[in-house]
Amino acid sequence: MIHFENVGLRYGVGPEILKDISFHIEAGSFHFLTGPSGTGKSTLLQLLFLALRPTRGLISMFGHDIATLSGRRLPRLRRRIGVVFQEFRLLDHLTTFDNVALPLRIQGGRESEYRHDVEELLNWVGLGERVYAHPPLLSGGEKQRAAIARAVIGQPDLLLADEPTGNVDPQLAERLLRLFIELNRLGTTVVIATHDHSLMAQFEDAPVWHLNNGYIEVLR
Amino acid sequence: MIHFENVGLRYGVGPEILKDISFHIEAGSFHFLTGPSGTGKSTLLQLLFLALRPTRGLISMFGHDIATLSGRRLPRLRRRIGVVFQEFRLLDHLTTFDNVALPLRIQGGRESEYRHDVEELLNWVGLGERVYAHPPLLSGGEKQRAAIARAVIGQPDLLLADEPTGNVDPQLAERLLRLFIELNRLGTTVVIATHDHSLMAQFEDAPVWHLNNGYIEVLR
Amino acid sequence: MAQNKDHIRGRNKTGGEKKPEQRKSAPIMPASGVAGRPLLIAITIMCYFASVTIGSVALITNIVDNWTSQISSQVTVQIKPVGTTSQADQITAAVTILKATKGILSALPQTAKEASRMLEPWLGAGNVLEDLPIPRLILVRIDQKDPPDLKALALKLRQQVQGAVLDDHSQWQSELTRTATAIRLAAMSILVLVILTTISIVIFATRAAMAGNRDIVEVLHMIGARQGYIARQFQIHFLFLGIKAGIIGVLLGAGTFLAFNFTLGATSGSDILNAANNAFIGPLALHPQGFAYLLAVPPVAAFIGVLTSRYSVLRFLSAMI
Amino acid sequence: MAQNKDHIRGRNKTGGEKKPEQRKSAPIMPASGVAGRPLLIAITIMCYFASVTIGSVALITNIVDNWTSQISSQVTVQIKPVGTTSQADQITAAVTILKATKGILSALPQTAKEASRMLEPWLGAGNVLEDLPIPRLILVRIDQKDPPDLKALALKLRQQVQGAVLDDHSQWQSELTRTATAIRLAAMSILVLVILTTISIVIFATRAAMAGNRDIVEVLHMIGARQGYIARQFQIHFLFLGIKAGIIGVLLGAGTFLAFNFTLGATSGSDILNAANNAFIGPLALHPQGFAYLLAVPPVAAFIGVLTSRYSVLRFLSAMI
Numbered sequence A, B: 001m002i003h004f005e006n007v008g009l010r011y012g013v014g015p016e017i018l019k020d021i022s023f024h025i026e027a028g029s030f031h032f033l034t035g036p037s038g039t040g041k042s043t044l045l046q047l048l049f050l051a052l053r054p055t056r057g058l059i060s061m062f063g064h065d066i067a068t069l070s071g072r073r074l075p076r077l078r079r080r081i082g083v084v085f086q087e088f089r090l091l092d093h094l095t096t097f098d099n100v101a102l103p104l105r106i107q108g109g110r111e112s113e114y115r116h117d118v119e120e121l122l123n124w125v126g127l128g129e130r131v132y133a134h135p136p137l138l139s140g141g142e143k144q145r146a147a148i149a150r151a152v153i154g155q156p157d158l159l160l161a162d163e164p165t166g167n168v169d170p171q172l173a174e175r176l177l178r179l180f181i182e183l184n185r186l187g188t189t190v191v192i193a194t195h196d197h198s199l200m201a202q203f204e205d206a207p208v209w210h211l212n213n214g215y216i217e218v219l220r
Numbered sequence C, D: 001m002a003q004n005k006d007h008i009r010g011r012n013k014t015g016g017e018k019k020p021e022q023r024k025s026a027p028i029m030p031a032s033g034v035a036g037r038p039l040l041i042a043i044t045i046m047c048y049f050a051s052v053t054i055g056s057v058a059l060i061t062n063i064v065d066n067w068t069s070q071i072s073s074q075v076t077v078q079i080k081p082v083g084t085t086s087q088a089d090q091i092t093a094a095v096t097i098l099k100a101t102k103g104i105l106s107a108l109p110q111t112a113k114e115a116s117r118m119l120e121p122w123l124g125a126g127n128v129l130e131d132l133p134i135p136r137l138i139l140v141r142i143d144q145k146d147p148p149d150l151k152a153l154a155l156k157l158r159q160q161v162q163g164a165v166l167d168d169h170s171q172w173q174s175e176l177t178r179t180a181t182a183i184r185l186a187a188m189s190i191l192v193l194v195i196l197t198t199i200s201i202v203i204f205a206t207r208a209a210m211a212g213n214r215d216i217v218e219v220l221h222m223i224g225a226r227q228g229y230i231a232r233q234f235q236i237h238f239l240f241l242g243i244k245a246g247i248i249g250v251l252l253g254a255g256t257f258l259a260f261n262f263t264l265g266a267t268s269g270s271d272i273l274n275a276a277n278n279a280f281i282g283p284l285a286l287h288p289q290g291f292a293y294l295l296a297v298p299p300v301a302a303f304i305g306v307l308t309s310r311y312s313v314l315r316f317l318s319a320m321i
């Protein structure tokens, strides 16, 4: 489903962050991505999310070579991808409910159709009581969970999560991991970047990729 | 140095987040604050930082009863407190250097005087190579370290850190903890809110306060 | 915008949120964040300026048209009090000649009173005695479709009636038209300036709105919203803003002209102006058609708002992948 | 502002930053974020409008002063061609009386040519024959400090010189003054509108800037910056913006008046206007003092900018603890 071949990336004239990345991600797989702070995990996720183009190398996603993909077709591809940003990126003027429902809304969904799903998901991530609060009124962990809910609400084909448990307690982290695993069972390909070793320890089946100095090393 | 007596806080007409908090923090002490996500850790830190006023109860800081403190005297008190916000709150248009130097700058410091200190501190937190980058170009962990550097640059009397290691790898977390401990040795009172059990395990001398359901329980 | 987030209770202030029953999905782009009150005021005043300018142009155009058509459809024959023939006889003779000429619709001699009233502004009221021998005019209306040969007519009059001089106003006409055109150009350039200012304000406002709502734009972009969809979230606010500001501005503008008309009508006021009016200018009031022109302001303002904001948004978005 | 962050290379675009040697500390509040180009244009145009309006008021005031002083320091005696005495004798008699009266500086009879030229616009050039018996005027300059008793003088003239009428222009004067006052009021209200618009734009801009720089304000507040310090970060930009916009606006405005003066001087142009000028209005050109008034625009614009932005910032800050 995703194919990287000799992908390199540098920001402007800076040093090369990613040097020679080649891998293949099967549809329906589950991957952890780890590595020291500032090594390029978020950068790699941005490549996967089509928010960055590589300086060299080949990326193909969902069967499209992204170098030849026109800008007009990107929105449709993006809708198949759910992302949990490291900085959450919730919209402050919308309620938690509206934030989570946003991906459905821009695709033309009607509130009556998705209301139930959204509320159920918010209950699952422990935001049942904060459904109509605005993000500035949420705690750090609550924001993070809202961001996760927004990423998964559309049952995307690919889920990218960047440090999704950095602001929650261990119990909650485990609960969120179960959500990702559940989603994966239903067919979503999952890539999670994280520093949390105990989290990775909880799902032994998933391979762990270690990014360091611009190269990927498969840890397990 | 800090004294809370029967402090309660509710946001607007919502439920009481903090119910009956009483404690005393000695000058020069080091405290961990933990508890489930959404329980009120950040809220408590905001009270300590004078960004919120309690709905009831008494708070005195640095010998002032904050209820009777006039707004004109708050800036001076705030300058004695360093804060690491959970959301970093760096200024995007300033370089890392300028961001970290900001507290010195608004106090009328001259760049030639503080340049060396700032650069040394940035080296210590591992940002030596990103001194002149703007925050939008930093990785999550790099931002977090810049936020920490800004909080400690002025050698504050009180350091409040909200989840300061949520975005860095375990090695770096340990290094940052050592920075806090060093600062504490030099006389700064430190309060760290965190979910990271391994971090708390590394500094056994510090008492751990567990916040839950609006009450504080002393764990060790 | 600051007001952008006013409706979100600040973290430091209040809590509590609406119960499910009460709420409705908020618009993706908050109206207050895109187009706040000061912007409305600024654009309203621009629309007011535009209305006043358009109205003035209409007024001036009307006056000039009046002049031009009056003057070109009318010539005068001046009968000077000379020689031995009585002025009355001179006038009769001239009128007879005029009426016999093909292409002349009517020839109306001034009474002595009218003639002396025309001189009043120059000589002071009551100073022009009836028995003062002043020139008299014959107002001649010409059939513009089939005008007579004015040169031949002038010659004939000069030869046959002593002291009769044909004045076809051509010098006047060109002078007046030149002056009027200059005034009109000035008004037009003010109109252009007003439009430029409005565009600047809208560009500024969109950019500001874009910055205030940068997160929104980025998030929408990232969850796969199309560019047109994002632009529409802004446009809609500028559409309403333009219409609102336009309508208020036009109403104020129309009010100004109405007040102006009313004042000019009410004051027995400036006799000089009135005399001038009646002689050359025609009523100094905006005609209904002029008011109709003002109706163009709201749609144009809305159009400028929508187009400028759309352009700004798309330009901003095109910088992203 | 969108341009606010333009200088930060977008995360998606470039990397690399300046080497230590090259850099200097950035201002705490980015200039581009507070006062971008479209804002400059908008406020410049406002300043231009203000300049033109102020200039016009000065011009009109000047004209009215001209009228008033000319008219009140001057009366005319009209000598009608009546009776048996020759007009020249009538004039001589009247002048003798006038010169003998205390408080009269000079008494200057019109020549026959001048008299007929005054009627030209009414009767057409060349139509006023020299031998046409028209009234003649004597222009009388009065010592305003020690004016004669005009009523007594009028009576005396009427009795001693046949057909002599004293006209003290009082009717005219009040009419002209009334008209001028109306025009002046209109210009003043335009000026007020322009100022209101400018204030609105500045308020809008500060609020927008405040929103775009909300983080900056909050962070400054939280690290212990005083309110005045924060407000100054905004004010400085509006100060420079006001001065810049003011200067450009005034230059444009002055240019407009210069062009106007030049055009009026250059065209042999409209004889009517010129005639009118010379008779009543005085030169239709802005005098140097009028240009001097324009110099008020930049400081006032800067003042409005600084004050409005300061007020907006402090109001915003007072909402925080």
Ligand SMILES: Nc1ncnc2c1ncn2[C@@H]1O[C@H](COP(=O)(O)OP(=O)(O)OP(=O)(O)O)[C@@H](O)[C@H]1O
Binding pocket: A130, A136, A137, A138, A139, A140, A141, A142, A167, A168, B011, B014, B017, B035, B036, B037, B038, B039, B040, B041, B042, B043, B044, B086, C009, C010, C011, C012, C013, C014, C015, C016
């Ligand atoms: N301004 C506010 N208005 C209303 N409710 C708020 C506000 N700020 C926080 N809350 C609520 O108060 C509770 C405590 O929030 P707080 O941020 O203190 O939690 P926390 O312990 O820091 O959580 P986390 O570990 O997730 O950061 C949360 O339920 C949050 O939604």
Ligand SMILES: Nc1ncnc2c1ncn2[C@@H]1O[C@H](COP(=O)(O)OP(=O)(O)OP(=O)(O)O)[C@@H](O)[C@H]1O
Binding pocket: A011, A014, A017, A035, A036, A037, A038, A039, A040, A041, A042, A043, A044, A086, B130, B136, B137, B138, B139, B140, B141, B142, B167, B168, D009, D010, D011, D012, D013, D014, D015, D016
């Ligand atoms: N837009 C950019 N321009 C220049 N450099 C950038 C940009 N974005 C990131 N970088 C740099 O690239 C490196 C990798 O950043 P990235 O965010 O991918 O790290 P990361 O592995 O996610 O780190 P963390 O665990 O701290 O989040 C960092 O040194 C960062 O400073």
Ligand SMILES: [Mg+2]
Binding pocket: A041, A042, A043, A086, A162, B139, B140, B141
């Ligand atoms: Mg990262």
Ligand SMILES: [Mg+2]
Binding pocket: A139, A140, A141, B041, B042, B043, B086, B162
């Ligand atoms: Mg928190």
